[in-house]
Each structure stands twice: as structure tokens, then as C-alpha cells.
Amino acid sequence: MATPTPFSVVLFARFSACTVAVLVLTWALHFKTSFIPQSPSQEDLIYAVLHPLLMVIGFILISGEAILVHRWLPGSRNFKKLVHLCLQGVALACGIFGIWTKFHGQDGVVANFYSLHSWMGLICVILFGAQWVIGFMSFWHKGEVRATRHKVLPWHVFLGLYIYGLAVVTAETGLLEKLTLLQTKGSVLKRCPESTIVNGLGLCLALLGSFVIVAAITSKSNILYSDTKYSSSH
Numbered sequence: 001m002a003t004p005t006p007f008s009v010v011l012f013a014r015f016s017a018c019t020v021a022v023l024v025l026t027w028a029l030h031f032k033t034s035f036i037p038q039s040p041s042q043e044d045l046i047y048a049v050l051h052p053l054l055m056v057i058g059f060i061l062i063s064g065e066a067i068l069v070h071r072w073l074p075g076s077r078n079f080k081k082l083v084h085l086c087l088q089g090v091a092l093a094c095g096i097f098g099i100w101t102k103f104h105g106q107d108g109v110v111a112n113f114y115s116l117h118s119w120m121g122l123i124c125v126i127l128f129g130a131q132w133v134i135g136f137m138s139f140w141h142k143g144e145v146r147a148t149r150h151k152v153l154p155w156h157v158f159l160g161l162y163i164y165g166l167a168v169v170t171a172e173t174g175l176l177e178k179l180t181l182l183q184t185k186g187s188v189l190k191r192c193p194e195s196t197i198v199n200g201l202g203l204c205l206a207l208l209g210s211f212v213i214v215a216a217i218t219s220k221s222n223i224l225y226s227d228t229k230y231s232s233s234h
Contacts, residue, residue, distance in 0.1 A: 010072055013211035016204050017061050023201040024056045031194045034182055047101040052174070054101065055121070058094025060167050060205070062087055063128070064212045067164060071215050085136060092132050095125040117173040124166050131159055161213055168209035175202045 028035065028049045035048040066087035073080050099121060113119060138152045179198045182188040188195055 009211055009215045010068060013064070013068060013208060013215055016208035016211055017064060020201060020204045020208055021057055021061060023197055023204060024052055027194070027197050027201065028052050031197075034178075034187065034194065044104075047104050051098055051101045054094045054098035055174075056171060056201075056205075059091050059098060059125075060164075060171060060208075062094065063091035063164055063167065064208065066091060067160065067212055067216045085132075088128075088132050088135075092125075092129055095128060099125055115173075115177055117170060117177050120166065120170040120173060124163060124170050127159075127163050127166070131156070131163055135160075157216075161216060165209060165213065168205055171205055172202050175205075 032045065032049060036045055066084050069084045069087065070080050073083060102118070113122070134152075135156055138156065175198055179188065179195065183190055183195070
């Protein structure tokens with residue numbers, strides 16, 4: 001049987017998530033001038049600020065919490081799966097709306113898809129949506145037999161962690177793209193509070209991703225072991 005992950009890993013993940021939330025809120029709300037689009041419209045500014053908030057807090061942090069549900073939440077396995085599904089659904093909605101905020105501009109849809117970050121973000125949300133639908137059909141559809149769920153579970157776990165890691169990497173490319181653009185234009189100095197906050201946000205996202213994945217791997221290993229044991233006894 002796999003050794004349980006120390007509870008400290010979950011605490012480190014929570015601490016990293018809180019730090020990420022504080023940093024992205026500070027960046028988006030205190031340094032709003034860095035998000036002013038080409039058009040001076042107040043509505044466009046709101047959507048520009050909403051994008052990092054929705055994608056980091058709504059998409060990455062909530063989906064990370066959904067991954068950790070099986071590690072800390074008490075109750076039956078069906079209850080944990082329900083909470084996991086609901087949290088992932090909220091994260092998916094935030095991701096879709098976050099992508100939509102980039103479409104809601106005077107430059108149009110095509111103008112917002114010119115970089116690696118934009119394409120990775122779109123692919124990540126599409127994969128996340130497909131994973132959510134497949135997970136719902138596999139683990140909640142009563143017509144599925146236990147043998148089918150048992151075969152799907154390892155792939156569900158692998159793809160879930162892969163997509164989560166892809167989301168973190170996509171956010172990192174977005175931070176790098178934004179900060180490089182601001183520094184190139186001379187809007188932000190290389191050594192200033194805003195640069196420090198953005199770089200710190202990137203580091204904390206990397207830490208958060210590693211803590212969530214480490215906690216999830218051991219937790220999922222225990223689930224796979226219990227599923228195998230239960231199937232072999234019935």
C-alpha cells in the first residue's frame with residue numbers, strides 16, 4: 001500500500017495558493033495601468049483585468065483545490081467525487097469566461113491569437129472541458145460498469161494532472177509575455193515593485209503546481225490501490 005502524503009504538503013499547497021491569490025489581486029488591481037488596452041474604453045479595461053484573475057484564481061487555484069479534494073475532504077467517496085466534479089465545473093466556467101474576455105475587444109478574435117501563450121490557453125481549456133465531460137460520463141453515468149470505470153481511472157488521473165500542469169505552464173508564459181512587453185515599451189522597469197510582484201507570482205505558481213501534483217500522486221495511488229483491492233474482492 002502506498003504511503004500517504006504528509007499533511008504538510010497540502011498545507012504548503014494552500015499557503016502557495018493564498019500567496020498566488022494575493023499577488024495576482026495586487027498586480028491586477030493596484031497596477032491597473034499595465035492592463036490598459038489600446039482603446040481607452042473602461043469596459044475593455046475591466047475585461048483586461050478580469051482575464052488574469054479568472055485564469056489564475058478561477059481556473060488554476062480552484063482546479064488545484066478540486067485535485068486535492070480526495071486528500072483532505074472527509075466523507076464518502078461519492079461525496080468527494082461530487083465535490084471534485086463541482087469544483088472542476090466552476091474552474092471550467094472561469095476558464096471559458098477568461099478566454100472570452102480576450103475575445104471581447106475591438107481588435108477582434110484573430111488579433112488575440114498570435115502567441116504561444118494564447119494557443120496553449122485555448123488548447124488547455126478545450127482539453128479541460130473534454131476531460132470534465134469524459135469524467136462525468138465515466139464516473140457518474142449509471143450505465144457504466146465497474147470494469148470500465150476501473151480502466152478509465154488511471155487515464156483520468158494522468159490527463160487531469162497533465163492538464164493542470166499545462167495550465168500552470170500556460171500562466172507562466174502569459175506572465176513572461178506580459179512583463180516582457182511592458183519592459184520593452186518602457187512602461188515597467190526591470191527592477192521595480194511590479195516586476196517583483198510578477199516574478200514572485202510566477203515562482204509561487206511553480207511551487208503551487210509542484211505541491212498539488214505531489215499531493216495528488218500519492219492520494220491517487222491510494223485510490224487506485226483501494227479500487228483494485230475492492231474489484232478483486234467482488
